[in-house]
Amino acid sequence: MNYEPVIGLEVHVQLKTESKIFCGCPAKFGAGPNTQTCPVCLGLPGTLPVLNKKVLEYGVKTALALNCSIQPFIKFDRKNYFYPDLPKNYQISQYDLPLSYKGYIDINTDGSIRRIGITRLHLEEDAGKLLHEGSDAASSYVDFNRTGIPLLEIVSEPDINSPQEAYEYLTSLKAILKYLDISDCDMEKGSLRCDANISIRPKGEKKLGTKTELKNMNSFKAVRSALEFELIRQTKAKENNLKITQETLLWDEKMQKTITMRTKEEAHDYRYFPEPDLVPFVIEEKDILSIKNNLPELPRQKYSRLLASYELSEYEANILTSDKNLAEYFEIGAQIYKNYKNLTNWMLGAFLSELNNRKIAPENSPVAARDLINLLKITDEGKINNLTAKAVLTEMFNSGKSADVIIKDKNLAQISDKGMLSKIIDETIKENPSPVSDYKNGKENALMFIMGQAMKKAKGKANPKIINELLKERMKNA
Ligand SMILES: [Zn+2]
Known part of the structure; x- marks a missing residue:
């Protein structure tokens, strides 16, 4: 029998606000343990959340x-449970009236759009963090910096039909x-x-089967792998007439x-019961409208616009808009350099690979868009060849120097002088x-070999077009 998976995802997102959700403590990541706490987020008696x-x-x-x-x-509720990282013994969350509901994301799977x-989508506070590392086996430490960090919980409908779709949804x-x-x-x-x-x-079949819940995946790839594993496990169980139990499973990455x-x-x-310390309130329509009117351009809109404006392929537009800052980098470049095709090739090729090698995000690139464009223009003018240009880009990433300075310092300018090349x-x-x-x-192949030898002699700096012309000419007369 053929089985199909029914998948739903629950995503928790930490919001990058200056302060926590119900107190004035900083919400910044990475501070020393328990340095960002106050009576409110420590859950001391008599304190009130705001x-x-x-x-x-x-x-x-986000909801819009x-x-x-x-x-x-809008109302908040208490979710009661006892756990060492939750000092109040309850979490302030939202239960029957979430901040927002019934939305959708359009995802791209195999070239077609799936909704x-x-x-x-609701608001809640994060719990603290238990630290088991570095302590002896008999004890654990707790860091309350994370208690009260604002969280968004985003729950999908069970509309996802494959582990790959889950991956696309998350992306x-x-x-x-x-x-x-x-x-x-x-x-x-x-976060x-x-x-x-x-x-x-x-x-x-319309009826849903027994579901299992998967936790502890720390990358989108891990989510996909865990779902793939679970899909096979459940299918085998069904085929062998074994019962699938409703349970929570942990993904073991190793x-x-x-x-x-x-x-x-x-x-x-x-x-659950309504949080008595926070009064329910109404969000006014005009406030919602003002947020709506100030929404930035979103990935799918940017995708369509870039596709139409810059002669890109769907594949190229997809990669460029997968990251807001990468798309912005491209658009800054495209304002001053009209060979969009060449710019795209460089960005998706050498530029992205330099970033990936160094694990740097586009917004932190040591090479600004105008510096990259300068390198492309120098190459277009024939001052250096493509191969040298790639080495220059690497050097720009390493040293932060401009292409002009590197070419001058390392004497990389291409030799186009016919007299010198003839010699x-x-x-x-x-x-x-x-x-x-x-x-x-x-x-015929022998010519390529001789050309290679000549290039070597010129330390890779010979203008390939000119040396090719001169060589052919010489060989005719030789
Ligand atoms: Zn606090």
């Missing part, structure tokens, strides 16, 4: 970008969040976290498999009698 306005604004902004409806009436529904969602500039979305730092649930059913964390019987009852050719011909006679006997 909602950070920026958090609400970022929440509405994800095509969600905004709840007019993935968003069930809800598209992250791009939107980055364009909105509301989060770092850094999975390694935990973006994803849980997945998956069940399978016979193709064509072993590339899932392990049981807890079964449903142990699942929490959170005893080099004469010497090369003298030194390679047998390839020369091979060529005369009709072996």
Whole structure:
């Protein structure tokens, strides 16, 4: 029998506000343990939370970008559970009236657009962090810097039909969040976290199967691998008439498999009830409208515009707009350099590979767009050849110097002087009698060899066009 997976994703995003969601403590990542806490986020008795306005604004902004409806009436709820990283023993979250609901993201799969529904998007506070490393086996440490960091929880509909689609959904969602500039979305730092649930059913069947929940994936690739693993595991179980249990599984990245964390019987009852310390309130229509009118251009809009404006292929437009800052870099370049094709080739080739080799984001590139364009113009003028230009770009990344300075300092300018090149050719011909006679006997390839030798003699700096012309001429007369 053919089975199809039904996948839903739950994403937690830390908002990059200056301060925490219910107190004035800094929300910055990386400070020493427990240096960013106060009575409110430590959950001391008698303290009162106050909602950070920026958090609400970022929440509405994201909801609108994800095509969600905004709840007019905002209220928070307490989610009760006991855990050492949660000093109040409850988390302030939203339960029956989430900030927003019923949205969607359009994702690109195999060239066609698929619409993935968003069930809800709500605001909540993050919990602290337990540190097991560096402590002896009998104890763990807790860092409360993270308690009260604002979180957005974004829950998708179970519309996702393959592990690859889950990957595309996450990539598209992250791009939107980055364009909105509301989060770092850094999975390694935990500012973006994803849980997945998956069940399978016979193709064509409407009824949902028993689902399992997957946790502990620390990259989008890990989410895809965990779902692929779970899909195979569930399919095998069905084929062997084994029962699939509703349970929470942890992804073991090293072993590339899932392990049981807890079964449903142990699942929490959170005893939600309205948070009495935060009064419910209404978001005014005009405030929503003002946020809506100030939304930045989003990935799919930028994709369509770049595709139409710069003679790009769909593939090229897709990569360039996958990152807001990469697209901006391209557009700054395109304003001063009209050979869009060449600019695109350089950006998607040498430039991206220099960035990737150094694990640098486009916005932190030591080579500004106008510096790259300067290098392209120098190359177009024939001052250096393409190969040298690539080496110059590497040197620009390494040293931060401009192309002009590097070419001058390292004496890299191309030799176009015919007199000098003729001399080099004469010497090369003298030194390679047998390839020369091979060529005369009709072996065309021999010319490439002689040309290579001449280039070597010129330390790679000979103008290839001129040396090729001169060599052909000389060989005719030789
Ligand atoms: Zn605090």
